[in-house]
Amino acid sequence: MSQHIVSSFDRDLEAVQAMVVKMGGLVEAQLLDAAQALETRDEELAETVRGRDKAVDKLEEQINEEAARLIALRSPAASDLRVALSVIKISGSLERVGDYSKNIAKRTQVLSQMPTISGSAGAIRRMAQAVEGMLKDAIDSYIQRDEKLAADVRSRDIEVDQMYNALFREFLTYMLEDPRNITACMHLHFIAKNIERMGDLATGIAEQVIYLVTGEMPDEDRPKSDSVTLDKVED
Amino acid sequence: MSQHIVSSFDRDLEAVQAMVVKMGGLVEAQLLDAAQALETRDEELAETVRGRDKAVDKLEEQINEEAARLIALRSPAASDLRVALSVIKISGSLERVGDYSKNIAKRTQVLSQMPTISGSAGAIRRMAQAVEGMLKDAIDSYIQRDEKLAADVRSRDIEVDQMYNALFREFLTYMLEDPRNITACMHLHFIAKNIERMGDLATGIAEQVIYLVTGEMPDEDRPKSDSVTLDKVED
Structure with a gap:
């Protein structure tokens, strides 16, 4: 921002990006609360999470409207566009x-x-915490256009995959x-x-950041867990 | 299109929409082929489906680029925007x-x-055919801005939910x-x-069409299957 004259586009963009940060914070809280409700069998907290999803949807709508208004109003050139x-993605x-x-x-x-499956809720909560950290850093890397932080988020996905694989075998x-x-x-x-x-x-957001900064999507062969379980057949 | 003078925006939009139709056709074929490969245990066909996904991803990229170019070039007003x-959604x-x-x-x-689970692959193929029909009609309703066809797609989702519920109980x-x-x-x-x-x-695409035509998203209480299984806890 300090390297070039701040345009009307930049000012408007900052406002939309602030909404993205807000949405990110809300979504992170939803994930942590959902994981806590699962671990403590707190049905009331689960109900709160369900109810709060409307606010998330509402924010997405507002962000899309603002982004569209920004594009219509400022007719940005290719890179700003x-x-x-x-923002919409x-x-x-x-x-x-x-x-x-x-x-x-x-x-x-x-x-x-239902009967408790011993230890699983705790393992799921740890997985949720790891993903919450990835989400937070992905949004941060977006706001700061920090390619290095984005690459870091991308590399952490392997740990989450490993946690998932371990849980799958356990179940x-x-x-x-x-x-x-x-x-x-x-x-x-x-x-x-x-x-x-x-x-x-979260990894997809990080890849968007890398694309924004470098103009190219990162290689397809993003780090994946070596441990191939029968279930790990996503993507 | 016949009701107003065809603008440069309309012409460009038609070109992008033709790409969406192409992408829809490709994605429908992928679904049907995947279901057939499952039913006939055709590993070669499964491999073909896996390989062809790159073409789908490529098309999405091209569509996004064209849509962005269209917006940048034509600076469309609110409704065209x-x-x-x-298109991007x-x-x-x-x-x-x-x-x-x-x-x-x-x-x-x-x-x-693995050992065959009797009857399941056939039931899954029927489910895939129902969804393929929904996808086809959703894209058609988009191209023709046909709100009625879009509403029809939306109502058919209940049948797919029922098929899924039946399969879940069977498994x-x-x-x-x-x-x-x-x-x-x-x-x-x-x-x-x-x-x-x-x-x-597919239902989401139909809802986009309804939004485009009427300016409002359809009610949240879209028809859902009454049969609540323990697993039917999506959305």
């Missing part, structure tokens, strides 16, 4: 992260009626041990999968 | 449908090494019956879930 369009990703948190909250309410063991665990484990497995997907979405 | 932005949804097909193809290759039964079925059933369950999500994405 790319930035304005990235990023808020779309955050909205999906919000949806997954809401889904976790719904499953938490169902799981509260399979519990199901084989006792068929009465099957339904609970399937819900927990979907929750773990949803968090793993949030990690992918 | 909304149309140009909808729709191609984003189609890209996700493509990703899910690729994922089905990957799981098919894993499932080919649960197979798993409880014989623990050796668990791994295969979990893959099949993910496949069914992916197709159900594609139905949601």
